[in-house]
Amino acid sequence: MKSFTGVRGMGRGEIERLVTEACEYRDALDSGDLIDRSLEGRCVANLFFEPSTRTRLSFDLATQRLGGHVLTFFPETSSSLKGESLHDTVLTVAAIGADVLVVRHKEEGVPEKVGEWTGLPVINAGDGTNEHPTQALLDLVTLKRRFGSLPGLRVGIVGDIAHSRVAGSLIHAMGPLGIELVLVGPGEWLPSETSVALSHDLDATIPHLDVVYLLRVQTERGGVIDDDYVARFRMDAKRASELSEDSVIMHPGPINRGVELTDEVADSPRSLITEQVRNGVPTRMAVLRRLAADRR
Numbered sequence: 001m002k003s004f005t006g007v008r009g010m011g012r013g014e015i016e017r018l019v020t021e022a023c024e025y026r027d028a029l030d031s032g033d034l035i036d037r038s039l040e041g042r043c044v045a046n047l048f049f050e051p052s053t054r055t056r057l058s059f060d061l062a063t064q065r066l067g068g069h070v071l072t073f074f075p076e077t078s079s080s081l082k083g084e085s086l087h088d089t090v091l092t093v094a095a096i097g098a099d100v101l102v103v104r105h106k107e108e109g110v111p112e113k114v115g116e117w118t119g120l121p122v123i124n125a126g127d128g129t130n131e132h133p134t135q136a137l138l139d140l141v142t143l144k145r146r147f148g149s150l151p152g153l154r155v156g157i158v159g160d161i162a163h164s165r166v167a168g169s170l171i172h173a174m175g176p177l178g179i180e181l182v183l184v185g186p187g188e189w190l191p192s193e194t195s196v197a198l199s200h201d202l203d204a205t206i207p208h209l210d211v212v213y214l215l216r217v218q219t220e221r222g223g224v225i226d227d228d229y230v231a232r233f234r235m236d237a238k239r240a241s242e243l244s245e246d247s248v249i250m251h252p253g254p255i256n257r258g259v260e261l262t263d264e265v266a267d268s269p270r271s272l273i274t275e276q277v278r279n280g281v282p283t284r285m286a287v288l289r290r291l292a293a294d295r296r
């Protein structure tokens with residue numbers, strides 16, 4: 001694997017291998033006996049041109065857990081403000097000594113461009129509405145750890161599908177793994193051309209789901225929150241009571257309490273939201289190790 005810019009086009013075997021390796025890292029982190037210096041002497045640069053908490057911090061820690069160095073670039077205090085172009089910025093970071101670039105940007109396709117410009121391996125940490133592949137992987141890790149096996153699981157992704165790069169990656173990851181997927185949301189936020197099942201009716205869908213995966217309304221990409229949306233798609237205690245006993249709630253974060261879900265649901269034992277965050281570090285370790293191994 002040279003770069004990791006998307007799940008689209010990845011084979012089932014490759015996805016499963018990364019999920020397995022991430023689960024192994026998670027076990028090693030939990031038991032405290034991780035000895036892996038795969039990134040010794042290597043430098044991973046985080047280039048986040050959009051806000052991030054979980055993704056950036058977990059790439060930081062994943063790199064450090066593997067013995068690597070972290071370079072963090074903050075656009076709001078960088079020479080971007082003096083007019084330096086994206087192209088010149090990334091070449092600068094490469095010249096300073098980065099070996100791997102982790103890129104988040106509001107425009108689709110920027111991670112690939114950065115890879116072409118620098119010749120370095122690039123990990124896509126979210127490009128516009130396109131993909132967020134490490135998020136999809138960590139979600140699969142979370143499901144695998146909870147349910148043991150992925151094929152046949154019934155997942156409903158709920159909300160602002162149109163603007164969500166998380167949905168973009170999950171759709172491509174879940175199909176090859178035999179997960180049954182339904183996209184649930186208002187008509188204008190559902191894709192018009194897709195082979196995936198669609199629904200406008202969350203209440204009718206809920207009893208058939210093992211996983212309700214809620215998405216944040218992407219107001220920065222044109223999504224609008226109104227009362228109708230909240231009434232139809234917010235996961236509250238009443239809706240949660242219609243789920244089967246083992247069903248779970250997921251959300252990539254950041255959550256907007258009261259919009260996608262209520263406090264009761266966010267903080268209930270069904271909620272895997274904190275587990276998703278925890279699995280971010282081992283998942284990013286698995287991806288980083290793969291890139292480092294393939295560069296030797």
Ligand code: NCD
Pocket residue numbers: 054055126132135165166215216252253254
């Ligand atoms: C997501 C993102 O930035 O795409 N967050 C994340 O990385 N966990 C989802 C979002 O912002 O809604």
